[in-house]
Amino acid sequence: MFLRRFFFALLLAAFICIVWSGSVCLGQVKIAPIVVDVDAGHRTGPYEAVWSYFGADEPNYSYAANGRHLMGELSQLSTAPVYLRLHNLLTTGDGSSSLKWGSTNVYREDAQGKPIYDWTITDKIFDAMRDNRITPLVEVGFMPEALSVHPKPYRHTFPDGSVYTGWSYPPKDYEKWAALVTAWTRHLHERYGDAAVNTWLWEVWNEPDIEYWHGSPVEYDRLYDVTANAIKKVLPAAKVGGPEATGISAGKSEDFLRQFLEHCASGTNAATGGVGAPLAFISFHPKGSPKTVDGHVRMDIGHQLRAMELGMRVVASFPEWKKTPIILGESDPEGCAACKGAQNGYRNGPLYGVSVAEATALAGELAKRNGVNLQGAVTWAFEFENQPIFAGFRELATGGMSNGVDYLVDKPVLNVFRMMGMMGGDYVSVTSTGALPVEEVVKDSVRVAADVNAVATRSLHRVDILLWNYHDDDVAAEPAKVQLAVKNIPIRGVRVQRFLMDGQHSNAYAAWQKIGSPQQPTTEQFLELQRAGRLETVGPAAALATKNGRAMVDLTLERQAVMLVRLSW
Known part of the structure; x- marks a missing residue:
């Protein structure tokens, strides 16, 4: 009886694997990306x-x-x-x-x-x-x-x-x-x-x-x-x-x-x-x-x-x-x-x-x-x-x-304040499948799952989306895969820019550690650290096609990271 149930379970897992194209396959789980939906046409109040x-x-x-x-x-x-x-x-x-x-x-x-x-x-x-x-x-x-x-x-x-x-x-x-x-x-x-x-x-x-x-x-x-x-x-x-x-x-x-x-x-x-x-x-x-x-x-x-x-x-x-x-x-x-x-x-x-x-x-x-x-x-x-x-x-x-x-x-x-300062106009509606309920964060803080969340603003010729991946515990963790979907964009093509602060970007402390953590940096080292302390972009600005007023951007967000995505036209 045990062997019959075991083989039946294997067949069932194989069937699910085929139907779902590998989403679940004999104990291996492919985690779906976090989806952040932004409605650029739904203003919710001034920023x-x-x-x-x-x-x-x-x-x-x-x-x-x-x-x-x-x-x-x-x-x-x-x-x-x-x-x-x-x-x-x-x-x-x-x-x-x-x-x-x-x-x-x-x-x-x-x-x-x-x-x-x-x-x-x-x-x-x-x-x-x-x-x-x-x-x-x-x-x-x-x-x-x-x-x-x-x-x-x-x-x-x-x-x-x-x-x-x-x-x-x-x-x-x-x-x-x-x-x-x-x-x-x-x-x-x-x-x-x-x-x-x-x-x-x-x-x-x-x-x-x-x-x-x-x-x-x-x-x-x-x-x-x-x-x-x-x-x-x-x-x-x-x-x-x-x-x-x-x-x-x-x-x-x-x-x-x-x-x-x-x-x-x-x-x-x-x-x-x-x-x-x-x-x-x-x-x-x-x-x-x-x-x-x-x-x-x-x-x-x-x-x-x-x-x-x-x-x-x-x-x-x-x-x-x-x-x-x-x-x-x-x-x-x-x-x-x-x-x-x-x-x-x-x-x-x-x-x-x-x-x-x-x-x-x-x-x-x-x-x-x-x-x-x-x-x-x-x-x-x-x-x-x-x-x-x-x-x-x-x-x-x-x-x-x-x-x-x-x-x-x-x-x-x-650099987080710099990103918040780049936003303007009106808030627009945002939902994230990785966001924790505010009641839960107030009651229990962020101790189990990370809070992967976002806010967004809309001004005349741009939409700015501030995303973050936060956890109370400062330990290594897998980065979050994020699918950013923005709808009600009033033009066919937009320009996309990404600004990032994390363990390696916009981070003079990481740069200081890389050069040996000198207590008395030289002039050249100070200049290098000042450059590392500026807000960094991830890749060059690029054209992004829209379809029916929608734009999609795939992102990777490390634990303890903040990113600003700017769509402009």
Whole structure:
């Protein structure tokens, strides 16, 4: 009986093999390609550059040679405004920087306690942004030493000891604080003019639900009221928002955000005595939680997305604020840009870039699902001065010096922003047979099958499709075969171009490893790394025939890769 069943199974397998032309053949399975369908005629809404926001702890790097260079590159990403959010704009010090530290020395007091204002260093910061066409997201903080209720110790020594020193405390005199904010706002207005300053965003402090603020929630609400009122005395139309709470989770951070929104809606304003406070945007920080597992990095994008969604739900629960723009003030795979360690090694290579593509796209989906208005997602990454090349910091570019010249080398993640910046017009409908349901990614992250997904835009003479192959685990895997099908193209023939960031393309880190990972590259090596850090095309642009308004493109997409396919006519 057993032999009869065995031979019957063999005959059945052979029959299936013949019928399906080898798709299933005696235990060998030919995996069908992932099909990505794009309907270029079905517009679903305007393309918003929610990704065009960046930030850093160290404001003084902005006017260093490499900081200026990087800002110039950021301003070229897109025709949309590019925003920069910086900590420590009011921190006391001589302008020197170190990890998680910067200073401007805007405020001192004389022997009689009278204020002394000095805008020299903040002018350098804002001049550098102006010169490179960067729009400030002005973070009003932190507390000058002479105003802090607990000034000593003041400058921290990260990574040793606590970073939450005297700058993180409330003001000892709210009138002096308000006068400082008013004077600074007036100076910025006079220096940069209406046309510029009216495009800026303004906010109060950073992460006041944790040790960044050594005061109660009620004291933060007072600080917000006083600061917003001081800004608006000079700039009545200023867009002031907050509270830049930490990644929202059930408990303290959720409670903090709720009480702040309640205060802005119906609380007593500490500055005016009226009801509520101005709130032009609402901000909070969703972060992931990567770990090292079995010798490799395992991301946790689900952790980041759950924080996004809970924050969005909190906002949506307030009818007064449901349509208020949301800015994810620090939206990152984890919490510390200046920290190093094995679990942060992913920042040098393609995994960081593809995680940004995944998180940005799904943030948009979560906003739609919760009926809220997502305006921006700040990537907390810039560049670090006087640090080893490819040291593992979360940054957009790394650099060094050779023969007295500073060289900046773009990391792979920056090429993902370049691809997102090339898109424009309106979103169009996309489906992918390799996409995971957003509910599954939020709940379980991406731990079994990879998420092979895409978004697409349509402008007057082109369609741009951004595709990615993401998995939490940074391990080798078979590449995905993708069949891209685009319909409703209004012309017979198109031109196709492909841009790619993966393990070997648009990847200066891989190029650095190939030349032996030198800690002190020569001038020639720096130039080679800069070339490798640019966005690469895959093959030359080519003509592509269409049939009945449809175009087909076959692609191979490595694990941890992002590709932009452009069809133009």
